[in-house]
Amino acid sequence: AAEPDSPLYLGLDFSTQQLKAVAIDGDLGPVHQDSVQFDSELPEFRTHGGVHIHPDGLTVTSPVLMWVKALDLLLDRMKAAGFGFSRVRALSGSGQQHGAVFWRTGAARTLTQLDPGQNLHQQLQDSFSVQDSPVWMDSSSGLQCDALQEAAGGAMRLADITGSRAYERFTGNQISKVRQTRPDQFQDTERISLVSSFGASLFLGRYAAIDYSDGSGMNLLDIRDRMWSQICLDATATNLKRLLGEPCPSTAVLGPVSSFLQHRYGFSGSCSIVAFTGDNPASLAGMCLHQGDIAVSLGTSDTLFLSLSEPRPSLEGHVFCNPVEPDGFMALLCFKNGSLTRERVRDRCCSGSWDVFSQALDGTPLGNHGNIGFYFDTMEITPPAVGLHRFDANDRQVRQEVPPPAVRPELEVRALVEGQFLSRRLHAERLGYSIGSGTRVLATGGASANRQILQVLSDVFNAPVYTIDLSDSACLGSAYRALHGLVADSGVSFLDLLRNAPEPQQVCRPHRSAPQVYDPMLRRFAELEQKVLEKSRF
């Protein structure tokens, strides 16, 4: 057993619906886990799924003070549970990607003068020029995307520089929108953070640098030079470089924990803070992803990502700097209609029960008798389409929203989950990421606790699916990154250091008949998706 004063490494994740923490010891075993659910534990902010969807249906924000209050609550709770803050040698964290935090003029001073007798939330009340931070679910910055692409010389040129064509949720376009629509608030801003670097700033007691990996989700960073792209900065706002600060390597040690946190919670003055990064990059670290593995994260969003040695940007999907390999990259596809859509169908067809949802998957055949569905409750990212589109075995459109039992609820459940995974496979294969029986599919995120959902994933991908013990891989990855940050400068590689980390375990194998069912179904799905896209354009 670990000594009572042996070192700990702490990982945090400011994700869409909650703030989570995992502490590991030097043997990489988890010793403490905690979380704060925004909707239920901070109801005064009135969020649904951690966000506010505005009346235009496109603007999506989260109250920045909710994240601050969640940190107060989490740390208070850990203190009450007797957590050994003084043993933490290093900490790191992650945040939902792309979200922007606008710090008001004077906030830097407030951060350095925090009183350990009061909580963060009280003291940072007036520190934000924009109270409602735009988050990754936002799709309201189309005009700004068009302008950026034009300035950069086209969508493909922008993708070559930044790893992605212009995406509405990407932070640069959100910054442009705030500058244009709220000039006074923009004028009163002295610093802009990502959710990740905002989290790091709360621990440092001063502004933390944006790391290369999460910085790649802004349409502002040149992913090869790992510097802000002057063309993109100029097209977004004057003096933006000053507002963003210099980006840093994801393994950088930013400094010791703030004296505020030392005094309030008993952190040691020698506890190092390693740069925070995006939640997907942190998950890649948490699963110790090897070349050839494909990760599927089933959090609020569904994402699919993998490590790359050479960037191959295209008009779909993203290339980010790799968070753990200094010269490497990672590819990512993001799907907005993930867990929240599954929850909606669960509530409508399964009386709100995951058990009933799982039984529906168990009780229906692979291929769902030919029924196929596209469930885009909100404007999807990949592909850019909206609405519910259901087709029978003869590709005839089925009337929308027929209340159960007119459409058998179990068919609806399977149509949803098969449709989601057919889409993940289609778009991954279009980017050249082949998935075969030799590929390890590593599943993570809240829905990876559901074995029946993972069985459909395994069947549709015709590949074995693995999980790690903690479905919270972003948090675990942050704890691993904290440990690695202490030695990264001496050249120790992340995967070498983590070679004794628990291996992912196989949880599902594809059914023998899966390729016969899903190979032709994928071709049909691709054709139907084209129809859906054409309909969505009108």
Ligand SMILES: Nc1ncnc2c1ncn2[C@@H]1O[C@H](COP(=O)(O)OP(=O)(O)O)[C@@H](O)[C@H]1O
């Ligand atoms: N047993 C389950 N079956 C399917 N989905 C689940 C199950 N348990 C949790 N989830 C889903 O997990 C989601 C939260 O995942 P999580 O990775 O914690 O999200 P985030 O990190 O984005 O806050 C919830 O929205 C919920 O729909």
Ligand SMILES: O=C(CO)[C@@H](O)[C@H](O)COP(=O)(O)O
């Ligand atoms: O936009 C993206 C990735 O590009 C999302 O994946 C966000 O990073 C939110 O993550 P979750 O809270 O769903 O894990």
